[in-house]
Amino acid sequence: MLIVASLLAIGVVAVHSAGVDLGSSRSYGFLDLLTARTTVLAFLAGIVAWGASRLPIRMLTDSVTGRRIGISLLIISIGLLILVHVPGVGREVNGARRWLTIGPIGFQPSEIAKWSLVIIIAWYAASNADILNRFRRGFLPGFGLAALMVLPVVSEDLGTAVLMLTVAICLLVTAGCRVLHAASLLPVAMIGFVCAVLVSPYRIDRLRAFMDPYADPQNIGYHILQSMSAISGGGLAGRGLGNSVQKFGYLPEDTTDFIFAIISEELGIAGVSLVIALLIAILLIGRRIVRDTRCIHQKVLVLGIMLTFGLQALMNLLVVTGMAPTKGIALPLLSWGGTGWLATSACLGLVWAVDRSNAARETETLELPALQPEGA
Amino acid sequence: MSEQTEARQAWQQRRIDSWTSLLLLGVMVLTAGCIVRIVQLKIQPDQRLAAAAGSPFSTRVEPARRGDLLDRRGRIIATTTLGHRAFIDPAMVTDVATIGVDLQELVGLDAVEIDRRMGPRLHSRFVPVSDILEPWQVERIRRSGLDGVGLEPRLVRHYPQESTAAQLIGAVGFEHTGLGGAEHLLDVDLTGSTGRMDYLRDVRRRPLWIDPDTFQPHDDGDDRRLTIDMVIQRHVEQRLEAEIRTRNAAGGRVVVVDPVTGELLALADIVNDERAPREGDPEPEETVPNPRLARNRCGTDPYEPGSTFKPFIWAFATEHGVVTPDEVLPTPDAVPHRTESGRRIRDVHYYGASTWEKVLVKSMNSGMAIVAERLEPTAMQSCIRRFGFGTRTHCGLPGETVGLVTSDSKWTSYTQVSVAMGHEIGVTPLQMVRAFSVFASDGNLPALQLLANDDSTDTPRIRHRIIEPSTAWLTRQTMRKVMTDGTGRKCQSDWYQLFGKSGTAQLPKAEGGGYHEDRYISSFIAGAPLDTPRLVVLCVIEDPDRRIGPYYGGLVAGPVVRDVIDHALAYLGTPPDLEDSEGLPDLLVGAGEPR
Numbered sequence: 024m025l026i027v028a029s030l031l032a033i034g035v036v037a038v039h040s041a042g043v044d045l046g047s048s049r050s051y052g053f054l055d056l057l058t059a060r061t062t063v064l065a066f067l068a069g070i071v072a073w074g075a076s077r078l079p080i081r082m083l084t085d086s087v088t089g090r091r092i093g094i095s096l097l098i099i100s101i102g103l104l105i106l107v108h109v110p111g112v113g114r115e116v117n118g119a120r121r122w123l124t125i126g127p128i129g130f131q132p133s134e135i136a137k138w139s140l141v142i143i144i145a146w147y148a149a150s151n152a153d154i155l156n157r158f159r160r161g162f163l164p165g166f167g168l169a170a171l172m173v174l175p176v177v178s179e180d181l182g183t184a185v186l187m188l189t190v191a192i193c194l195l196v197t198a199g200c201r202v203l204h205a206a207s208l209l210p211v212a213m214i215g216f217v218c219a220v221l222v223s224p225y226r227i228d229r230l231r232a233f234m235d236p237y238a239d240p241q242n243i244g245y246h247i248l249q250s251m252s253a254i255s256g257g258g259l260a261g262r263g264l265g266n267s268v269q270k271f272g273y274l275p276e277d278t279t280d281f282i283f284a285i286i287s288e289e290l291g292i293a294g295v296s297l298v299i300a301l302l303i304a305i306l307l308i309g310r311r312i313v314r315d316t317r318c319i320h321q322k323v324l325v326l327g328i329m330l331t332f333g334l335q336a337l338m339n340l341l342v343v344t345g346m347a348p349t350k351g352i353a354l355p356l357l358s359w360g361g362t363g364w365l366a367t368s369a370c371l372g373l374v375w376a377v378d379r380s381n382a383a384r385e386t387e388t389l390e391l392p393a394l395q396p397e398g399a
Numbered sequence: 400m401s402e403q404t405e406a407r408q409a410w411q412q413r414r415i416d417s418w419t420s421l422l423l424l425g426v427m428v429l430t431a432g433c434i435v436r437i438v439q440l441k442i443q444p445d446q447r448l449a450a451a452a453g454s455p456f457s458t459r460v461e462p463a464r465r466g467d468l469l470d471r472r473g474r475i476i477a478t479t480t481l482g483h484r485a486f487i488d489p490a491m492v493t494d495v496a497t498i499g500v501d502l503q504e505l506v507g508l509d510a511v512e513i514d515r516r517m518g519p520r521l522h523s524r525f526v527p528v529s530d531i532l533e534p535w536q537v538e539r540i541r542r543s544g545l546d547g548v549g550l551e552p553r554l555v556r557h558y559p560q561e562s563t564a565a566q567l568i569g570a571v572g573f574e575h576t577g578l579g580g581a582e583h584l585l586d587v588d589l590t591g592s593t594g595r596m597d598y599l600r601d602v603r604r605r606p607l608w609i610d611p612d613t614f615q616p617h618d619d620g621d622d623r624r625l626t627i628d629m630v631i632q633r634h635v636e637q638r639l640e641a642e643i644r645t646r647n648a649a650g651g652r653v654v655v656v657d658p659v660t661g662e663l664l665a666l667a668d669i670v671n672d673e674r675a676p677r678e679g680d681p682e683p684e685e686t687v688p689n690p691r692l693a694r695n696r697c698g699t700d701p702y703e704p705g706s707t708f709k710p711f712i713w714a715f716a717t718e719h720g721v722v723t724p725d726e727v728l729p730t731p732d733a734v735p736h737r738t739e740s741g742r743r744i745r746d747v748h749y750y751g752a753s754t755w756e757k758v759l760v761k762s763m764n765s766g767m768a769i770v771a772e773r774l775e776p777t778a779m780q781s782c783i784r785r786f787g788f789g790t791r792t793h794c795g796l797p798g799e800t801v802g803l804v805t806s807d808s809k810w811t812s813y814t815q816v817s818v819a820m821g822h823e824i825g826v827t828p829l830q831m832v833r834a835f836s837v838f839a840s841d842g843n844l845p846a847l848q849l850l851a852n853d854d855s856t857d858t859p860r861i862r863h864r865i866i867e868p869s870t871a872w873l874t875r876q877t878m879r880k881v882m883t884d885g886t887g888r889k890c891q892s893d894w895y896q897l898f899g900k901s902g903t904a905q906l907p908k909a910e911g912g913g914y915h916e917d918r919y920i921s922s923f924i925a926g927a928p929l930d931t932p933r934l935v936v937l938c939v940i941e942d943p944d945r946r947i948g949p950y951y952g953g954l955v956a957g958p959v960v961r962d963v964i965d966h967a968l969a970y971l972g973t974p975p976d977l978e979d980s981e982g983l984p985d986l987l988v989g990a991g992e993p994r
Contacts, residue, residue, distance in 0.1 A: 244451070
C-alpha cells in the first residue's frame, strides 16, 4: 500500500509539473497542489484501494458469487463499450471514441473492461480448472470470452486490446490451458492485429515512425523524437523538479501517456530508477501473494492484476523510450487519468485483500495446533 | 475431496506458481532493462536526435550601443539611438496583394516599392520594406495590428552637428561599424560588445525564461572625446568656404592647433564643386556616395609650402650660427640673384643688400638662396627632418601621408636652394602646423592629437626640442615684423599680435610635370598671441582666380587666418595683446563674409 501511495504521490507531483499552465498568470502554491483535482483523485484512489482491501475476498471468489460477478462485469463492460459509440454519450478525444460521459463524470470503459476481463478470466479459469487443458471445452470458451470483450476495444484502442488479450491468454495458459492451444490461435490473432493496423492509416504511420523516426521528424516521427529528446534532456542528473523543457508544448500527452519522459527529464536517472524500482516492487509483492495463496481463483486473479499492471507499465516504457510503436498506453498510477487511477487502485486493493486473507488463514493455521492439546 | 482432486489442485497450484514466476520475472527483467535504454539516451543519444527534435532555445542578441563622439567640450558630435524599420512576414500576411497599399495608407510607405521588394521573396519570413521610420510611423504600425507586419529595431547614428567636420567625423556602415574619419579611427573603443542570451520558448515560440548560464549582458561602447572644438570648426568652415567662393578657388584647407599641447582644434577641407573645370585640372575624382566618407586632405594631400617654409630654414641657420639676424647679405637691388651654379633667383621686390632679418620679413628668395648655399646639404636635410617633414604626425587622421621630401641620394645644389624657398618639397597641412608650433612652444615639436586625453594621470606626451627657446622667440619676433612690415601687413588683427608667414607657390601641373604659369597655391600660417601663443593656424587656398583678385598668400589666405585667430582666441577668452585694441572681437559677427 505504501508503494502504491508513493507511486500515486510521484504521479501527482509529476502531473502537476508537466501540466504547468502557461496561460495563467496566478501563482501556484502548495495549498493549490493539495486541493487540486489530481490530488483529490489520488486521495480517492487510496481510499478505494483501502476499501477494496476490506472486501470479503473469500466470499467473492467462491464459485457462485464469482460467476455472478463475472457475468455482471461481462455484461456491464460490453454494454459500456457499445455505449461509447452512441452519439451524445460517447465522446471523441484525439480522434478515438474512448470516453463515456454520464452527467458530470467522464471515464474510459476500456479501463473498466481491462480489469473486468481479469476478474472474468480468473473466475472462468478457477471454475473450469479440470477441463482447461482441452481445446474446445476448455481453452476456446475462455478465449471466446476474452475475444468478446477485446473486440469492441480493438477499433479504438489497439494497445489496450493487445494488452487485454495477452493477459487473458497468459492467465488461461497459467491456469491449465496448453501452450500449443494458445499458439494455434496466434496466427488468427496476428491476422486480426494486421487488419486492425491496415484499416487505420495513423497506425501505419506510427509503425513507420517507429521504424525510422528521423525520416519525417516534423510529422510522424515528431512524437517519438520529442519523447526521446525529453528522456535524453537533462543528462543523468536531470534538469530538476519542475524544470522540464519539453513540457512546454513540445511533447504531446506529457501529463498522461508520456509522463515518464518528463520524470526522466526532470529527475534524471535517480527518479527513473525510483519509479522502476517501485513498479518492480509491486510485481515482486504480487508474486509472493500468488505463491502464498492456496485458492486457484485468487491466484489467477492476483496474477491477472499483476500482469495487467506490469505489462501495461512495460509497454508504456517501451513506447516512451522509442523501443515500441506509439500507442495510447498509460503508465499505471503515474499517468494522469481518473478512471485509470481508481480502477488500478481498486484492483491493487483486491490484491491486498487476498494478502490479508492469506495472513488471516496463516494465523488460523498457527493457532489451531495450540488449541488441539488443550482439547485433547 | 478425493486424493485425485487434491493432487490435481496441488499440480495446478504449482503450475500457476511456476508460470507466475516466469511471467512476472520476465516483465520485471524487461522493465528493469528499460533503464539501460534510458541511460543510453541520456549519455550517448543518437547524433541525429538533437537536430531532429529541434532546440527549444532561441538566442536573442542585444545590440550594444555605440559610444558617442564628443568634441573637446563634451558637445555631441555623433550619437546612437534605437530606431525601427518595417518588415513583412509574407507567411503571416492576410492578403499579400493589398499589404503594400495598407502600409501606404497607414504610414505613407511606397506601395509599389513594397510590392517590388516582396515579389521575389514571398517565401521568405523576413522582407524589410522601409528605411528607419519616424516615431509617428512606428506608433501607427504598432497600433494597427496588421498581420505579418513587424518592426525591426535598429541602431541609428545621428550627427547633430550636421555637415560640420563631416569628413573628420566619418560615418558608420549598415552594421554600425566605422567606415571613415574618427568613426573608423576609434571604432574599437566606440563599438561595445554585443550581449546575448539563450532563452527557452514554448512550442508557440513564446519566451519563457532566460538560461542564466548563457546570459551575457551587452556592454555599450565607450564615449570618446575629440580635441576638435565644434564652435571653432564651424567658424573655420564657414570662413573658408566664403573665401573659396569669393576667390573662385578650387578648394582650401585650414588647420587650427594648440601649439603647446598639439591638440587639433579644427580641421577643415573644402573642395569647390561648383567651379567649372579649368584647363590642366586633374580629372574630377569619383564622387563619394557619402560626403562623410571623403578623405580629409589635411593629412593626405601634400602641397608646396612656398615661402611659408622659410622660417624653418631661417631659424635653423640662425641657431647654428651660419648667419646672424643683423648680418647684411649681398641681395641684389634690381636683377635676379645668381647662385654659384648660375641659377637665377627672382624676388618680387628688390631691396638691395639686406639683413638676414629683412630677408624673412620681406620674404626675399635671394637672401634664402645665399644662406642655403652656406649650409651643408646634410645640415639642410637634418633641418627638414628635425622639423618633422617626411614623417607622419600620427595624430590619428586616417590615410595620413609622409609628404614629399627629396631623398639624400637625389639631393642637388638646385634642391638645396629650392627647398630653402619652400619649393621642391611637399608637406601636408598637419606637418606644417606641427613644425610651425615649434616657434610657438619654446622650440618644442608637439605631438599632434585628435583624441582628447581624458585621463589626467596619463604621462604627458613626449615633445622633442628642435631649437632653443631663444631662437624660437627670435623667429617669432621676426615673423611679427612680417605682419607689421612684410607680406602680412594686409591681414593684421585689430586685437592680437600675430606672427606669421605668407606663401605663394605655383600650382604643379596634374600631368607631365612642371608648373602652371599663372595658377598658384596661396597659403598663410600664423600664431598668436606673440608672447604666449595659444593657437597656430594654417590656411591653404588652392588656385584662387587671378581674374577676380589677388593671389598672394598674404592677401588671400592671410585674412582667413586672421579672422580664425581673432574668433578662436576671443572664444577661448584670450585677452587681446595689442595695446591700442578695444574690447574683444565680436563672436556673433557672421563668418560668411571676409572683413
